[in-house]
Amino acid sequence: MIVITLTKVPQSLRGDLTKWYQxxxxxxxxxxxxxxxxxxxxxxxxxxxxxGEATMVYNTNSELGYQMETTRKDxxxxxxxxxxxxxxxxxxxxxxxxxxxxxxxxxxxxxxxHRTDRKKAHKLQRQVxxxxxxxxxxxAATDKIISIxxxxxxxxxxxxxxxxxxxxxxxxxxxxxxxxxxxxxxxxTRGIDLDxxxxxxxxxxxxxxxxxxxxxxxxxxxxxxxxxxxQPDLSNxxxxxxxxxxxxxxxxxxxxxxxxxxxxxxRNSKPHHALSDAQATLELETKLIENGHxxx
Numbered sequence: 001m002i003v004i005t006l007t008k009v010p011q012s013l014r015g016d017l018t019k020w021y022q023x024x025x026x027x028x029x030x031x032x033x034x035x036x037x038x039x040x041x042x043x044x045x046x047x048x049x050x051x052g053e054a055t056m057v058y059n060t061n062s063e064l065g066y067q068m069e070t071t072r073k074d075x076x077x078x079x080x081x082x083x084x085x086x087x088x089x090x091x092x093x094x095x096x097x098x099x100x101x102x103x104x105x106x107x108x109x110x111x112x113x114h115r116t117d118r119k120k121a122h123k124l125q126r127q128v129x130x131x132x133x134x135x136x137x138x139x140a141a142t143d144k145i146i147s148i149x150x151x152x153x154x155x156x157x158x159x160x161x162x163x164x165x166x167x168x169x170x171x172x173x174x175x176x177x178x179x180x181x182x183x184x185x186x187x188x189t190r191g192i193d194l195d196x197x198x199x200x201x202x203x204x205x206x207x208x209x210x211x212x213x214x215x216x217x218x219x220x221x222x223x224x225x226x227x228x229x230x231q232p233d234l235s236n237x238x239x240x241x242x243x244x245x246x247x248x249x250x251x252x253x254x255x256x257x258x259x260x261x262x263x264x265x266x267r268n269s270k271p272h273h274a275l276s277d278a279q280a281t282l283e284l285e286t287k288l289i290e291n292g293h294x295x296x
Contacts, residue, residue: 002038002058004029004045009052010250013045042069050251127152128296129208130282131201132274133218134180136172140220144168145194146182148201149274151282152208159282162204163275167191180272195229198222205236209296211285213257213277215240239296241284248293260284 006014006027014023020041021031033041038058045054055070068077068084078087129152137143150162165187172184212218215238226233245252245260252259257277261268266283270276288294 002031002033002056004031004054004056006045006049007053008251008253009045009049009054012250013048013050013052016044016048017041046071052251126296127206127208128211128282128285129205130211130278130285131205131215131218132212132277132281133221134182134272134274135221136168136170136176138217140224143221144170145197145221145225146172146176146187146191147180147274148197149276149278150201150204151275151278152204153282159279160204161275161279162201164197164200165191166194166197181270194225195231198225198229198231202231202234205234207236209237209239210234211239211241211281211296213240213260213281213284214242237296239285239294241281241288241294244288244294248288248291257281264288 002021004017004021006017006029014027017023017029020033020037021029024030038056042056045056049071053070053072055068055072057066057068059065060067063083066084068086070077070086074089075086076089078085129150131148131150133145133149134147135143135145145166146168147166148162148164152160154160165182167187168191172182172187177183219238223233242255246255249260249263252263257280258268258271261280261284264284264287266280266287268276268280285294285296289296
């Protein structure tokens with residue numbers, strides 16, 4: 001019997017282990033493989049663990065009948081007269097930084113070399129508009145857009161904003177109101193019709209590159225909206241920042257917008273508010289470009 005516990009490791013590693021072990025609880029894997037496969041899998045864990053932690057316990061012909069391995073920095077496995085013990089260390093070494101392989105070091109050096117040039121190039125790039133929608137649900141075919149937020153930088157460096165509440169005939173569910181702060185009464189008194197909102201949005205965006213986080217969700221609702229009012233869909237270049245984050249930062253616990261913004265030190269004063277989310281997304285886009293992870 002082999003038991004492995006994982007914390008804060010890349011999702012790809014978790015998925016890899018499920019080919020050989022059964023995940024009986026989040027981060028806890030149990031299996032029964034040969035010693036050769038066990039050691040090969042442990043080597044794979046060591047190579048792909050990132051800044052996470054792993055501990056393995058397995059059967060052996062020892063006094064206790066088992067042995068332990070761990071990557072934890074605050075504990076060390078010691079042998080005490082043939083008995084494996086976990087000894088807590090008095091001092092904890094500094095955490096391992098991401099990018100310890102030679103390939104990662106080369107990539108970082110390359111990024112640093114070109115970062116200044118990228119910043120200069122960014123000033124010459126096309127205008128970017130970040131957008132975000134709030135909706136009554138997750139299905140574009142049946143649910144409705146209730147607010148649209150968009151922001152873009154204008155020539156003098158200032159931010160131009162677009163925000164519209166959309167009238168809908170349906171009553172807004174309490175859970176949506178609690179999440180977004182948008183109620184049926186608010187939409188009746190301050191909302192405009194979808195046709196006007198989408199036409200104004202298209203004019204605001206102009207020829208900009210449109211960016212968003214999980215932009216496919218917003219695109220689907222916008223496409224249904226334009227189809228509903230009998231107008232052509234947006235033809236702008238679309239850039240979804242979520243795949244960029246997943247490719248460049250594989251060590252996040254999850255890829256929710258709030259988690260990503262915290263990782264990149266981007267403040268969002270009103271989460272689940274379309275305008276505030278759009279502003280935070282635009283700042284995230286800027287940081288990705290400055291870090292050399294995105295070029296528009």
